[in-house]
Amino acid sequence: MGAPRTHEVARGTLPAMSTSQPTLAVLVDELTRALGKSSVLARPEELIAYEYDATIERARPDIVVFPASTDDVATVLRLARKHGVPVVPRGSGTGLAGGAVPVQGGVLCVLTRMNRILEIDVRNRTATIEPGVINLQLQEAVATHGLTYAPDPSSQRVCTIGGNVATNAGGPHTLVHGSTVNHVLGMRVVLPDGRATFLGSRVPDAPGLDLRGLFVGSEGTLGIATEIVVRLVPRAEAVRTLLAIFASIEDASNAVTRVIASGVIPVALEMLDREIIRAVQHSRDVGYPEDAGAVLLVEVEGLRETVEQQSAQVIEALRAAGALDLRIASEAAERERLWEGRKSAIGAIGALAPNFYLLDGVVPRTRLPEVMRGVEELSARYGFRCGNVFHAGDGNLHPNVMFDSMEPGATERVLALGAEILRLCIEAGGAITGEHGVGLEKRSYMEWMFGADDLEAMSRIRLAFDEAGLFNPCKVLPSGHGCASAHSAELTHHLATPGVYV
Numbered sequence: 001m002g003a004p005r006t007h008e009v010a011r012g013t014l015p016a017m018s019t020s021q022p023t024l025a026v027l028v029d030e031l032t033r034a035l036g037k038s039s040v041l042a043r044p045e046e047l048i049a050y051e052y053d054a055t056i057e058r059a060r061p062d063i064v065v066f067p068a069s070t071d072d073v074a075t076v077l078r079l080a081r082k083h084g085v086p087v088v089p090r091g092s093g094t095g096l097a098g099g100a101v102p103v104q105g106g107v108l109c110v111l112t113r114m115n116r117i118l119e120i121d122v123r124n125r126t127a128t129i130e131p132g133v134i135n136l137q138l139q140e141a142v143a144t145h146g147l148t149y150a151p152d153p154s155s156q157r158v159c160t161i162g163g164n165v166a167t168n169a170g171g172p173h174t175l176v177h178g179s180t181v182n183h184v185l186g187m188r189v190v191l192p193d194g195r196a197t198f199l200g201s202r203v204p205d206a207p208g209l210d211l212r213g214l215f216v217g218s219e220g221t222l223g224i225a226t227e228i229v230v231r232l233v234p235r236a237e238a239v240r241t242l243l244a245i246f247a248s249i250e251d252a253s254n255a256v257t258r259v260i261a262s263g264v265i266p267v268a269l270e271m272l273d274r275e276i277i278r279a280v281q282h283s284r285d286v287g288y289p290e291d292a293g294a295v296l297l298v299e300v301e302g303l304r305e306t307v308e309q310q311s312a313q314v315i316e317a318l319r320a321a322g323a324l325d326l327r328i329a330s331e332a333a334e335r336e337r338l339w340e341g342r343k344s345a346i347g348a349i350g351a352l353a354p355n356f357y358l359l360d361g362v363v364p365r366t367r368l369p370e371v372m373r374g375v376e377e378l379s380a381r382y383g384f385r386c387g388n389v390f391h392a393g394d395g396n397l398h399p400n401v402m403f404d405s406m407e408p409g410a411t412e413r414v415l416a417l418g419a420e421i422l423r424l425c426i427e428a429g430g431a432i433t434g435e436h437g438v439g440l441e442k443r444s445y446m447e448w449m450f451g452a453d454d455l456e457a458m459s460r461i462r463l464a465f466d467e468a469g470l471f472n473p474c475k476v477l478p479s480g481h482g483c484a485s486a487h488s489a490e491l492t493h494h495l496a497t498p499g500v501y502v
C-alpha cells in the first residue's frame with residue numbers, strides 16, 4: 001500500500017473510487033486476522049500481477065485475498081461492505097472482457113485456492129466442485145469414469161470453472177452440447193452482503209424463478225460462486241476428426257452452412273484462416289497446410305455406426321462446398337495433433353506482432369461469409385493485419401487484430417476498428433459478444449443493442465443483489481447503470497503498455 005493508485009483503462013471515463021489509506025489499512029488488518037497472513041496481499045509489488053486479465057484494460061486492486069472456503073468468502077464480503085470498499089471476484093484472469101479488472105480498486109477476491117473436486121457422482125452424472133477447479137482438471141478427473149464435462153473453452157488448461165460459470169463460457173464442443181449454462185445444475189453463492197445461498201438444485205428443473213440461469217453469465221456482478229454442481233455426460237463411443245482445406249475464408253464460411261444444412265450437427269466446427277495457420281505452423285508443426293486460405297476443423301461423435309454415416313454426410317457437404325482437400329485423423333495421436341493446433345492458436349499469434357486485440361462477436365452463421373469479408377475490408381482500411389480463429393459453427397467470430405502499442409495512436413485505432421467490427425455483427429443480426437462477455441470492455445456498446453428500459457430492468461435486477469453498488473462496479477451495464485457515481489473521483493488515464501493483449 002501507499003503507492004498512488006492508478007486506475008488504468010483503455011477508453012472512456014470511469015469514476016475511480018478512492019478509499020482512504022487508513023480505511024484500507026484497517027481492512028487489511030481485519031482480513032489478515034480472519035484469513036491468515038499468507039492469504040492477503042497489499043504491497044504494490046504484490047498487487048501489480050493482479051492489475052489485469054487477458055484484455056487491454058488495467059487497474060490495480062488495493063488488496064488481494066485468497067479465500068479457502070465459503071466462510072472465508074463471506075467474511076471478505078462482510079468486512080469489505082462494512083468499510084464501503086468494492087469487491088471484484090477473479091478466477092485465473094483469462095477473461096477477455098475486463099470482467100476481473102478492479103476499475104475502482106478495492107478487494108480482488110481470487111478463488112484459485114478453492115480448487116477441490118468435492119464429489120463425482122457417477123450414477124447421477126454430476127460433479128460438485130469448488131470454483132477454482134481448472135476446467136481441464138475436471139475433464140481429466142471425470143474421464144476416468146467414462147464421463148465428460150462438455151464446455152471446453154480453448155483456455156481450458158488455465159481457466160476456472162467459477163470463471164466459466166460467470167462468463168457462461170463456450171468452447172469448440174459447445175456447438176452440440178450448449179454453453180456452460182446448460183451444464184450447471186446449481187451453485188452455492190455468497191451474495192455481495194456476505195450471506196450465502198444456494199441457487200438452482202442438484203436435480204434438473206428446480207421450481208421457482210431460475211436464479212441459477214440468471215447467475216450463470218452475470219460476469220461476477222451478482223455474487224461469488226463458491227461451490228458448483230455440474231452435469232456430466234457420457235464420453236462418446238466413437239469420434240471422427242477431420243481437417244477440410246479451402247482456398248479462402250469465404251469458401252470455408254459457406255461450407256459451415258452447407259454442413260449444418262446436411263442435417264448433421266458436428267460436435268465441433270472450428271475455422272482458422274491463413275494468418276492463424278501460419279502462426280500455428282510457425283510455433284509447432286501440427287500438419288496444417290500453410291498455403292490454404294482457411295481450414296475447418298470438424299468433429300463428429302456418437303455411436304460407432306452413426307459416426308460413420310454422419311462423417312460421410314459431412315465429407316460430402318464439405319466437398320460440395322469446394323473443399324480442396326480433406327484430411328481424416330485415423331488415430332488418437334493424429335486427432336490430438338489437429339486439436340493442438342486449434343488450442344494453441346491464440347498463443348501462437350504472439351510471435352506475429354508485439355500486441356494483438358482479440359475480438360468476440362456473434363452472427364447468424366449464414367451471414368458469416370459477408371461478415372468475414374467485412375472484417376477483412378475494415379482491417380485493411382485501418383491498416384492492420386488480422387487473423388481469424390473461431391467457433392464457426394456457432395457463428396462466433398474472433399478476429400485478432402495485430403498491432404504495436406508503441407506506435408503512436410495504434411491502440412486507439414485498434415479500438416475503433418474493434419467497435420466497427422462489432423457494429424457489423426449487430427447489423428448482420430448478431431451481437432457484441434458470443435462467449436467472452438461484456439465486462440468492462442464492451443459495456444458502452446450495450447446501448448447499441450438495448451434501449452433505456454431494458455438497461456433499467458437489468459440495473460434493477462443487479463440492485464436486488466447488490467444494493468450498495470459496490471460489487472464488481474462498472475461492469476456489463478453502461479455508465480449510470482451500476483457504476484456508483486457517488487464514488488466518482490479523478491481518473492488517471494493510461495493507455496495500453498507493451499505486451500501481448502490476450
Ligand SMILES: Cc1cc2nc3c(=O)[nH]c(=O)nc-3n(C[C@H](O)[C@H](O)[C@H](O)COP(=O)(O)OP(=O)(O)OC[C@H]3O[C@@H](n4cnc5c(N)ncnc54)[C@H](O)[C@@H]3O)c2cc1C
Pocket residue numbers: 053054088089090091092093094095096098099100111131152153154155158159160161162163164165166167168169170171172219220221223224225226346347435436439472502
Ligand atoms: C487463449 C484464450 C482462449 C479462450 N478461449 C475461450 C473459449 O473458447 N470460450 C470462452 O467462452 N472463453 C474463452 N476465453 C476467455 C476466458 O478464458 C473465459 O471467459 C473463462 O471463462 C474465464 O475464466 P477465468 O477463471 O480466467 O475467469 P476470470 O478471467 O478471472 O474472470 C472472468 C469473470 O468471471 C468473474 N468470476 C470469476 N470467478 C468467479 C466466481 N467464482 N464467482 C463469480 N464470478 C466469478 C470475474 O469477476 C470476471 O467477471 C479464452 C481466453 C484466452 C486467453
